[in-house]
Amino acid sequence: MKSAKELLQHFQKQLAAITSLNTLEELKIEYLGRNGRINQQLKNITQIDPSERREFGQELNTLKEQITQEIELKRKKLLQIESTKQTIDTTLPAKSYPKGSLHLVTYAIEEISHIFEKIGFIRMSYPEVEWEFFSFEALNMPSDHPARDDFETFFMDYEPHKEHGKMVLTPHTSSGQNREMRRLGKPPIRMINIAKTYRPNWDASHVPMFHQFEGLCVDKRINITHLKGTIDYFAKQFFGEERETRLRPFHFQFTEPSFEVDITCDICQGTGKVNGEKCRLCKQGWLELGGTGMVHPNVLKAGGIDPDEYTGWAFGFGVERVMMMKPGIGLNNMRLLYDGDIRVLEQF
Amino acid sequence: MEYLETDADPYEMQKYLSLSGPSIETVEKVGDDYVFDIEITSNRIDMASVFGVAQEAQAILPQFGKKAKLKFNPLEKYTFDNLHAEPVPTHKLDVTIEDPELCSRFTAMVISDVQIKPSSEIIKRRLELSDIRSLNNVIDISNYLMLSLGQPTHMFDFDQIKDQKMILRRSKKGEKMTTLDGKEFSLPGDDIIIEDGSGRIIDLCGIMGGENSSITEDTRNVLFFVQTYNKRHIRKTSMTTGQRTMAATYFEKGLDPERVESAFVYGIDLLLEATGGHASSELVDLYPHKREEKKVKVYLKDIHRVIGVTIDEKKVTAILEDLGFTVKRHENEELAYPDGVYFEVTVPTYRTDDVDIKEDIIEEVARVYGYYNLPNNISPLIYIKQPHDMEMLFKTISKSKHYLKHIGLHEFINYSMVSEELLKNLGMDPSKHLKLSNTISKEIEFMRRSLAVSLVKNIKDNQGKKDILKIFEIAKIYTPRNEDLPEEQYVLTIAVTTDFFDLKGIVEGLMRELNINNYTYETKETDLLSQNTSTAIMSEDKQVGRLGMLRKEYAENMALTEDVYIAEIDFDFIQNNYSITKPYKDPITTAMVKLDATIDMKERVYGELEKKAYNASHLLQDIEIIDRYKENLTIRFYFADPSKNITEAEAKHELETILKQI
Incomplete structure (x- = not known):
């Protein structure tokens, strides 16, 4: 029968020789297992003088604890060695998962819808092939308005409607205004219409089809401050909190007063200067965002709404335009979005 | 200044x-x-x-x-009362306006014994700073007046006008003239022109004078012209002839006939001073309908209501007067201030077309008061119900697009219009499509009734740029109807260059993602796709889509170098059958027995086999194809009874039943 001390020395010798987790596990069983050396020793306790049994037991317990600790220590060391043994060239290419793309306009539409949804505007959809009435008359654009001629609007080869005139491709999303007024019957109206629009213009920087988003708000006591605040809200949400907006007088048939919205330039932070030079992107720190205004009383009337009781505002901005103005997009020619080159589209 | x-x-x-x-x-x-x-x-x-x-x-x-x-105000300073010319009427002007519709005011006078020379330094410099080339002391005055007062004018060499006669009339289609920039035109018709009585056209009114009567170094007698024309005719002529002159851009907006007088008087002053000539004809001023100033009534409270802030009424009046309006204040004493205050605003004639109603006056006040002075307020929040179909449409479009993107497809957005050639190449009849009457290109002439036509073109245009192409589009198609707008219907179309089963997997993956399972496949006659490599997607006995290989003859028409597989699904079907998740089922925890069987498929169709198998055994939980060799399929059948453990013998019995039924 070996003394505890001898047993420990023997164990430590064996332990020092171990280089793998498997043999360590074997050693552990050899000493600490059910039939291991420690338990074997314990079985011998009956052969010991009863007065020494207590001390014998304590010694064995201490030994067991020490062996347990040393094995754990050794295991950690071995694991450390094990994990450094394994090496990977982490710069090798990864397993590839499919990566598709969405059209830039899709992202813009989703973001715009979300921004307006938060303040209670519902997204709607209306005909894109429309009667002249909804595209023009209902928007206070008389028949001699230049926007109605062949150079500004696509017409369809189709028998005109008795009341609503010729069939056109919507040159703007504003044709949805009258449609929404008719659908609801009376205010309040909070509508956003994002749709395809068409103009006979196709060259290096123009496309015959593009997208607009139209906002319409009609209610009692709606005034210019609401238009201003809502557009400022949109601009800050879409472009960034640090951006400022301003309104400049403009002219549109379907709004009165009419405005053009400008937003501070992100390149020069609205200063108009980059490193002391004139900013090449903007005019004195401002970029044009689009057109807006208070809904013209004739437009309200055409929608069956009393302009003395209700007022409203509306805007129509270009989807591609605002998206291209978003910092970090880096695309500046709308045509690229519609030339159908996979190498362009797959980037988004 | x-x-x-x-x-x-x-x-x-x-x-x-x-x-x-x-x-x-x-x-x-x-x-x-x-x-x-x-x-x-x-x-x-x-x-x-x-x-x-x-x-x-x-x-x-x-x-x-x-x-x-x-x-000073030139409109007040330059009036006929102050015309400094004392004409010695040696020349007679014979002017006829055939149609008063065309010309709202016509003024003219002849200045004789002029000396053509360079303009004064000040006029020269001002024109050149405005990017207008200085020509001589006569023509320059015409341009100078346009910049000063916004009224284009014209100068003729009076001696070049035969019989000293002028007839203002509509042109006939095909009449010929040469404008003073040397361009020859065959007129589109209905243009406003002046002829000299012999049929010679001397002026393409509002756009450019004729070469035959232009001012040259030898001109001695100048005919000075100031008119206002019907803006519609000017725009049409200018656009169709492509002569986008500065004068045209003014006239096509509609000018104030009252201002003709000031431009005329100022012009005569300048001409006499610059040329040393003298007036030699009577003043001609044909002005059948005098433009009257109009009045607009606006309440102060409405100004406040629309602008959203209170503006002092003195400020309102000052702003309007500085802009040239005349303001008369009235007050209904019975109403509490400011409700009874209103203004009668007289609109100057040059604003007649632009200021019509009280909102126009409100705009004038608001803009000058300053939009920058107004606070930003979000429009008052209120709940408006979005129609359910709209909500589902936008939601499912977005979910579908993102799913397809995540499994590696690329979204395209194409023009809604396509070419006749493309339709024909894909076996479609252009006459069944809505057609644009004024297209600007053959490429965009017909409203598409299938997105596949565009996607096939996309594949063709991108051949060689990628090894495989997998693309999609969700957009409206336009189906003509009788005496109505076309039906606009959303469609999802996918095109891939891989194979049929890849495409089918995409379609089924999307359906699984959207939890749509009420559809089956059925072989059907189809136009665009090859008969034996395509299938219709059916739901409740209605065809809701199709998928398969583009017919070879169309692929050849399009010069495609590989086969293209196309799936088209009506978006209505997706929108109406989408659900956020499928119903929960307890997981099967009892024993599952798997049995394999090899089946000869020579006389069989897999879809039928599967259907029959499920009908034959209610313990059948799943089927999986594990091997395929020639005409043989090795199929693994999974049997279980959720309520108790089954034995292998029971499962074998089920399999035998199935094999008998198929």
């Missing part, structure tokens, strides 16, 4: 005017002068002149604490 006295510097003017009036795009310093590039909106053609901008400045600059006052 000819008209305006102010202490604002040019850059302050730029900033302030842009905020409240005409947008000054750039200010350029040239020597001691500053040149403004100004954008004028189409309704304010009266502002497209030095005087017009000065008048705006008079109203706007004081709002920014700057002094601004008109030195």
